Amino acid sequence: MLKVQLTNFICNYNLENFGHEKTLIFSNSLGTNLSMWEDNIDVLSHHFNILRYDKRGHGESTIHQDKVSIAELGNDVIELLNYLKLDTVYFCGVSIGGLIGQWLGINYSSRFEKIVISNTAAKIGNEEGWAARVKQVTENGLGSILIPTAERWFSPDYRAKNPDKVQEILHHFKVNSLQGYTACCYAVAAADFREQLYNLEVPLLIIAGIQDEVTTLADGKFIQKHTPIANLVTLDAAHLSNVEYPAEFAKHIIHFTEH
């Protein structure tokens, strides 16, 4: 892993050069870190160089503020690309990473060849729900929501068959910075791209999880309907579909970026 000082925080990232012209940047979901992509790399390494980073306040990236916005998180991506002298790249983000992808597609279209957003929505949840979650973890810690988090993130079948993987990801969740988690909860709560999607002109792939109750298939269809160039595919997964179906998720990216 490498670290770079960006505006207001130190960003932890990993750039793997597999000798390709194309680079794919991955943006993690709320409460996870760059290891969430571990099982996608093998298939994708035959097609892309892979840049992964921990978003602000996640994993080993620092944070020094109680609230952050999707615009700031999007600018972190642009700053990291500038630092690495990567002019145009492919982007893939899950959930809050998908909100960042929407913001980047709307505001920095010239920097992205194609954008993949997975298990996300133009608006995720509502203010009350996010305020309740911030209160819960502020008063009782991230460890207090491990069970409902696992139930939202993984389908019952996946949880039963992959207990070690579920525990590994929940461990990263539990030891994440509380400030980083709640700051990004505020970012998700405030984000709403429903009226801006028509400005997202970068070719877009939406991956939806059939069993995702946080960001539903209907949310994915809404984005597809309101965005100029968008395809939608599904996986029989809950919220972290790239973890439940790593090879299939990667193959959807490859098919989309090559056609």
Ligand SMILES: O=C(O)CCC(=O)CC(=O)O
């Ligand atoms: O996963 C995200 O990035 C935002 C949505 C969310 O918080 C999922 C969950 O319910 O934990």
